[in-house]
Amino acid sequence: MSVSLKAKIAEVFEEPGCDKNQGKSEKERKKGCTKQLSPGAAAGGCAFDGAKIALQPIADVAHLVHGPIACEGNSWDNRHSGSSGPQLYRSGFTTDINELDVVYGGEKRLFKSIREIIEKYNPPAVFVYQTCVTALVGDDIEAVCQRATEKFGKPIIPVNAPGFAGPKNLGNKLGAEALLDYVIGTVEPEFTTPYDINIIGEYNLVGELWQVKPLLDALGIRILSCISGDGRYNEVASAHRAKVNMMVCSKSMINIATKMEQRWGIPYFEGSFYGIGDMSDTLRQIAKLLVKQGAPDDLLDRTERLIEVEEARAWLRIAEYKQRLQGKRVLLITGGVKSWSVVAALQEGGMEIVGTSIKKSTKEDKEKIKEIMGDDAHMIDDMTPREMYNMLRDARADIMLSGGRSQFVALKARMPWLDINQERYHPYGGYEGMVELVREIDRAIYNPVWQQVRIPAPWGDDGETLGAVLPSAQPMDYLTEVAAKSIGLTPEEVPS
Amino acid sequence: MASVVESKKACAVNPLKMSQPLGASFAFLGLDACMPVMHGSQGCTSFGLVLLVRHFKEAIPLQTTAMNEVTSILGGYDNIEAALLNIRKRAAPRVIAICSTGLTETKGDDVDGYIVTVRKRKPELDDTEIIYVSTPDYVGGFEDGYSHAVTAIVKTLVKPLPVNARQVTLLPGSHLAPADIDELREIIEAFGLSCIVLPDISGSLDGHIAPDWRGTTLGGTTLEQIRAAGASALTLGVGEQTREAAEALQNIAGTPLEIFDRLTGLEVNDRLLQRLAQVSGQPVPAKYRRQRSQLLDAMLDGHFYTGGIKVAIAAEPDLLLAVGSLLHEMGAELHCCVSTTKSASHARLPATTVILGDLEDFERSAADCDLLITHSHGRQAAERLNKPLLRIGFPVFDRIGNAHRCQVGYRGTMALIFEIANLMIAQIGHHHATDWPLTPEALRAASAVAQAKPDQIQASARYQETVAAASA
Numbered sequence: 001m002s003v004s005l006k007a008k009i010a011e012v013f014e015e016p017g018c019d020k021n022q023g024k025s026e027k028e029r030k031k032g033c034t035k036q037l038s039p040g041a042a043a044g045g046c047a048f049d050g051a052k053i054a055l056q057p058i059a060d061v062a063h064l065v066h067g068p069i070a071c072e073g074n075s076w077d078n079r080h081s082g083s084s085g086p087q088l089y090r091s092g093f094t095t096d097i098n099e100l101d102v103v104y105g106g107e108k109r110l111f112k113s114i115r116e117i118i119e120k121y122n123p124p125a126v127f128v129y130q131t132c133v134t135a136l137v138g139d140d141i142e143a144v145c146q147r148a149t150e151k152f153g154k155p156i157i158p159v160n161a162p163g164f165a166g167p168k169n170l171g172n173k174l175g176a177e178a179l180l181d182y183v184i185g186t187v188e189p190e191f192t193t194p195y196d197i198n199i200i201g202e203y204n205l206v207g208e209l210w211q212v213k214p215l216l217d218a219l220g221i222r223i224l225s226c227i228s229g230d231g232r233y234n235e236v237a238s239a240h241r242a243k244v245n246m247m248v249c250s251k252s253m254i255n256i257a258t259k260m261e262q263r264w265g266i267p268y269f270e271g272s273f274y275g276i277g278d279m280s281d282t283l284r285q286i287a288k289l290l291v292k293q294g295a296p297d298d299l300l301d302r303t304e305r306l307i308e309v310e311e312a313r314a315w316l317r318i319a320e321y322k323q324r325l326q327g328k329r330v331l332l333i334t335g336g337v338k339s340w341s342v343v344a345a346l347q348e349g350g351m352e353i354v355g356t357s358i359k360k361s362t363k364e365d366k367e368k369i370k371e372i373m374g375d376d377a378h379m380i381d382d383m384t385p386r387e388m389y390n391m392l393r394d395a396r397a398d399i400m401l402s403g404g405r406s407q408f409v410a411l412k413a414r415m416p417w418l419d420i421n422q423e424r425y426h427p428y429g430g431y432e433g434m435v436e437l438v439r440e441i442d443r444a445i446y447n448p449v450w451q452q453v454r455i456p457a458p459w460g461d462d463g464e465t466l467g468a469v470l471p472s473a474q475p476m477d478y479l480t481e482v483a484a485k486s487i488g489l490t491p492e493e494v495p496s
Numbered sequence: 497m498a499s500v501v502e503s504k505k506a507c508a509v510n511p512l513k514m515s516q517p518l519g520a521s522f523a524f525l526g527l528d529a530c531m532p533v534m535h536g537s538q539g540c541t542s543f544g545l546v547l548l549v550r551h552f553k554e555a556i557p558l559q560t561t562a563m564n565e566v567t568s569i570l571g572g573y574d575n576i577e578a579a580l581l582n583i584r585k586r587a588a589p590r591v592i593a594i595c596s597t598g599l600t601e602t603k604g605d606d607v608d609g610y611i612v613t614v615r616k617r618k619p620e621l622d623d624t625e626i627i628y629v630s631t632p633d634y635v636g637g638f639e640d641g642y643s644h645a646v647t648a649i650v651k652t653l654v655k656p657l658p659v660n661a662r663q664v665t666l667l668p669g670s671h672l673a674p675a676d677i678d679e680l681r682e683i684i685e686a687f688g689l690s691c692i693v694l695p696d697i698s699g700s701l702d703g704h705i706a707p708d709w710r711g712t713t714l715g716g717t718t719l720e721q722i723r724a725a726g727a728s729a730l731t732l733g734v735g736e737q738t739r740e741a742a743e744a745l746q747n748i749a750g751t752p753l754e755i756f757d758r759l760t761g762l763e764v765n766d767r768l769l770q771r772l773a774q775v776s777g778q779p780v781p782a783k784y785r786r787q788r789s790q791l792l793d794a795m796l797d798g799h800f801y802t803g804g805i806k807v808a809i810a811a812e813p814d815l816l817l818a819v820g821s822l823l824h825e826m827g828a829e830l831h832c833c834v835s836t837t838k839s840a841s842h843a844r845l846p847a848t849t850v851i852l853g854d855l856e857d858f859e860r861s862a863a864d865c866d867l868l869i870t871h872s873h874g875r876q877a878a879e880r881l882n883k884p885l886l887r888i889g890f891p892v893f894d895r896i897g898n899a900h901r902c903q904v905g906y907r908g909t910m911a912l913i914f915e916i917a918n919l920m921i922a923q924i925g926h927h928h929a930t931d932w933p934l935t936p937e938a939l940r941a942a943s944a945v946a947q948a949k950p951d952q953i954q955a956s957a958r959y960q961e962t963v964a965a966a967s968a
Contacts, residue, residue: 037538037562040579041586046539064507068598068633070515073508074543077873078550078893090876096508096854097634102602113507120509132537132599133634136568163537164565164599384586385555389709404546408555412705453705 012173046163050171057203058231059083062123064093067131082207114148124233125155135162157182172252187237194295196224198239201248204229208429240264243293273429275345280307314431321442326350333357333402340368349438355380385409414453416444498845503853510855512810513836516631517595518544519641524593526695528716531589533559536597550893552701576610587711591625598633627652637836639812642670646741656749657726665728666693669735671815674702675902687776692721703899735814736841758818759904787906798913801920803827808862810870813839815889832861884919
């Protein structure tokens with residue numbers, strides 16, 4: 001690992017905005033906050049993956065991956081981050097290095113690749129991602145990018161987060177560092193207003209940002225730059241002129257918020273678009289900070305009035321489901337911010353959280369969970385798929401919400417499942433999104449398919465039919481509570 | 497027939513290719529009670545895993561040795577050992593199959609040597625078979641990784657046995673879906689032969705609900721079956737990519753081999769059935785004689801929609817050959833063929849050139865084609881070009897039921913023809929009055945009509961009056 005990368009990682013771990021980090025001894029702090037991975041029992045992406053997730057939503061730039069085919073060939077176009085304009089970010093660019101590049105170094109190929117991209121696609125900037133192999137053979141992407149910037153007169157941004165540097169979470173921060181080092185503050189906005197904010201750590205998955213933006217628009221608040229959902233290079237580059245920074249998604253890009261505060265005195269707060277209460281708090285915080293920064297104070301009033309209208313409308317629409325979902329038990333297997341932001345939302349829908357995973361959560365996330373769920377919060381540190389499966393099969397949960405990779409744990413246990421990670425198709429942001437989430441949970445739990453798929457075959461393992469009992473006369477025996485309810489039976493009516 | 501042209505670009509845009517370790521892991525997923533492991537950083541596994549899940553909509557057991565920068569430089573022995581022990585403890589697979597990645601190959605980890613050492617140090621692994629294959633990311637592609645992995649399975653586990661004249665080994669290529677394997681097994685068994693499929697994703701990735709949760713693969717070729725392959729009377733390979741493993745079987749157990757470069761199409765399936773009839777001494781079952789005539793009819797019905805169309809195909813070599821050849825036989829013109837790596841299959845493709853390139857090359861040459869054929873990553877190109885896209889191969893992440901699409905045998909060929917023809921039928925538009933404008937030259941030539949004689953014009957006007965009166 002290059003000296004600069006090592007220093008960068010140490011710097012990222014020295015995060016002043018993280019209370020936990022400040023409470024640690026010098027030695028503990030050096031270790032960083034991510035647990036050492038255990039070979040043969042690890043899951044999740046690498047640092048490169050994290051950096052790419054953080055930056056790829058910048059829609060008008062070319063994202064060039066310098067490495068062998070695996071890094072881009074196996075992963076491109078796999079997230080539903082929305083763009084309201086340019087589509088270039090969805091194209092996969094990679095140097096696809098070969099054996100000779102490994103032996104002789106791939107810097108020349110990288111330089112040529114940058115030239116080809118500029119000639120063919122002419123983006124406002126090119127982001128170049130370092131990977132394991134090219135880092136190991138010593139390709140100096142910073143030098144190549146600097147040379148290319150001079151040669152082509154366009155910003156060519158090195159993103160130094162090779163996979164072996166650590167997990168996805170670290171990669172988010174290293175991606176953010178690239179923005180701080182090379183992008184933010186390099187362009188002046190055409191104009192500014194007292195209502196300019198940045199949203200940091202929002203990736204506009206399935207267009208979630210657009211569920212929130214109309215609220216801000218209505219209040220006259222301008223998103224100067226969203227880092228990085230539906231982002232544009234010049235917007236991100238001029239982000240330093242915002243009055244307020246909002247940080248979404250827990251700590252994934254906290255370094256942007258803290259460093260922008262240091263460099264340009266932009267105050268930041270941590271907010272969430274998930275959950276009705278959280279959405280309202282977020283709007284209040286934005287208004288409060290903007291007014292503190294000099295915006296006219298009628299903004300506060302207007303914000304309260306908007307919240308009132310929107311909350312009432314959302315509650316009205318959720319009330320319809322609340323009765324049906326009251327007491328439903330949810331198993332939440334996700335990471336980071338969603339381990340608590342979604343909790344609040346589900347509680348609003350009357351549901352009970354029987355467990356939330358904290359494997360990928362920071363210490364602050366865990367505090368937050370305790371705050372929301374109380375001391376009896378069932379935090380699951382490392383649940384094996386088999387344990388999840390058993391929990392669902394024994395009907396200790398009615399639905400599992402998780403990422404796509406663990407969906408089959410639920411489906412194979414013939415239990416409802418809903419995708420709340422990046423591969424999903426439904427947006428759950430803001431007031432609109434919460435109604436959508438509750439609607440989706442309702443739709444999942446009450447789908448009659450659960451009743452169907454739990455009907456056992458009317459024959460045994462030997463293929464002999466099981467006596468004269470017709471399958472339709474028998475399903476109650478093995479119906480779980482959920483399925484029974486879905487066909488309109490109360491628990492008392494379910495035969496044991 | 498086709499000559500191979502390598503793309504001269506430094507930068508691959510919209511990659512068609514996927515990496516060797518992913519292909520190798522895919523092969524290992526066809527072994528029963530197996531845990532495939534990528535020896536690399538956790539991202540290598542994560543990306544592959546996500547892609548496999550998106551294609552098959554199934555839980556994919558796939559692990560990582562979770563290399564970091566220190567272990568990458570000092571060597572991954574400790575990680576290999578820890579991974580083997582952890583997997584043995586947590587999932588208790590019968591086989592742990594390791595493939596290397598670009599990271600560990602660049603450093604030069606001697607994994608074969610590591611395994612010998614682990615075996616000596618850790619007797620608790622004695623009940624677990626360990627397979628290793630070298631698959632650097634920066635060489636070859638998915639199909640190559642698969643091919644090497646199957647060969648590694650053979651070399652590690654197959655021993656010579658007395659020949660069983662009624663048993664054949666089937667080596668499916670990586671382009672075959674579970675439904676394809678089921679179809680071929682059914683055909684082989686219809687001749688009274690027993691069949692060992694290696695690897696057999698029809699047992700593990702066919703999308704079934706198992707009675708209990710297992711951390712490993714849920715089916716596939718068992719260790720006993722792999723070992724028994726040493727007794728087969730014949731090895732049948734589907735796709736040039738299976739030749740390496742088939743030859744390994746020949747070297748180890750002396751099994752004669754026959755490679756079918758494809759089993760999509762009429763004549764190739766005739767040959768397969770003929771061969772099976774010879775091996776088994778049985779006549780071709782009536783079922784297949786009937787299916788053959790159904791395929792003939794499908795080809796006749798389908799050719800109206802495939803004849804003369806220009807097609808752009810981007811796929812791994814063996815799949816390209818299978819689908820490309822069928823389309824050629826159905827009268828389509830292979831206007832643009834893009835593939836990932838070198839293969840003997842390319843020489844047999846009925847096209848002028850095969851570009852070893854990416855989906856940018858594909859998109860640029862496909863502009864004047866009627867039909868695009870590639871994996872799901874072609875969707876952006878299809879959208880931009882506003883052309884129909886037939887999704888084939890891996891990954892197809894925006895359609896479900898991929899495990900159950902059959903494209904081999906008479907039936908599978910027929911299904912593929914219907915799919916293609918229906919896609920083309922959907923493109924047939926309605927014609928409009930202005931669809932066939934005359935050239936300016938023709939209009940000028942015809943303007944003489946306007947100088948018709950006065951009495952002719954009069955007659956015409958009178959006619960129109962009559963018509964108007966009649967309709968009123």
